[in-house]
Amino acid sequence: MILHIAAFRWKDDVTEADVTALTEALLTMAAGIPELRSYVAAPNLHLRPAGFDYGVAAVVDDQAGLDAYLDSPEHLAAYENFIGRMLAERAAVQLPIAEGSLR
Amino acid sequence: MILHIAAFRWKDDVTEADVTALTEALLTMAAGIPELRSYVAAPNLHLRPAGFDYGVAAVVDDQAGLDAYLDSPEHLAAYENFIGRMLAERAAVQLPIAEGSLR
Incomplete structure (x- = not known):
């Protein structure tokens, strides 16, 4: 599993409304992609500095x-409609995980 | 849940041996922190660009x-012994998750 x-x-001009709309789009996207076993998308809680x-x-x-997830039309649309114009920087990794290791 | x-x-001079030693230290640390329900630490698989x-x-x-995890002596030691000298950039967030939402 991965x-x-x-x-x-985000860029400085990104609004809370932008973030809310993005979150809605991502969660709707995730619900329609069967390859996604789990999916979380949310603003940082800023519990740490x-x-x-x-x-x-x-x-x-x-x-x-x-690839089915990241190359899906819905994910590409989320980039075109939201993330592309909101993004200042992105940091991503893929980690190997064992079944049941996240609970 | 969070x-x-x-x-x-990483900085350019970080070696595979550094990364292996860090991973060992982090997994040993995690085993000793009961507040950690789940913990994953690994190099990026680079499955995407x-x-x-x-x-x-x-x-x-x-x-x-x-806080018990991030302020623990073991986590601070991982920074002192490894991450501090290896790190070029760090991107972190805390996300709210529901019980059972990651599987």
Whole structure:
């Protein structure tokens, strides 16, 4: 299994409404992608200093599932309609995880 | 519950041995911190372009659990012994998650 995580830092002009609309679009997208075992998308709670603004965590079975998610029309639309113009910086990694290791 | 995720970009002189030693230290640390419900620490699989080098994902119940983990002597030692000298950039966020939402 693969845990894909991404953190975003927004441009200064990004509004709360932008972030709310993005979150809605991402959660709607995730509901329609069967390859996504789990999906989290939310603004940073800022419980610790010096964080980015937003984060996504997605669990998939394998590379095919990851590509199905990230190359999906819905994900590309989320980039075109939101993330592309909001994004100042993106930090992403894919980590190997064992079944049941996240609970 | 809280999902803490962090992505690291390493300095150019970081070796594979450094990364292996760091991973061992982090997994040993995590085993000794009961507040950590789940913990993943690994190099990026680089299944997609333009990623950071390393990632951590930690699930805790609440802010107290998050602070117990991040302020623990073992975590501070991991910074002193490894991450501090290896780190070029760090991107971290804390996301709210529902019980059972990651599987």
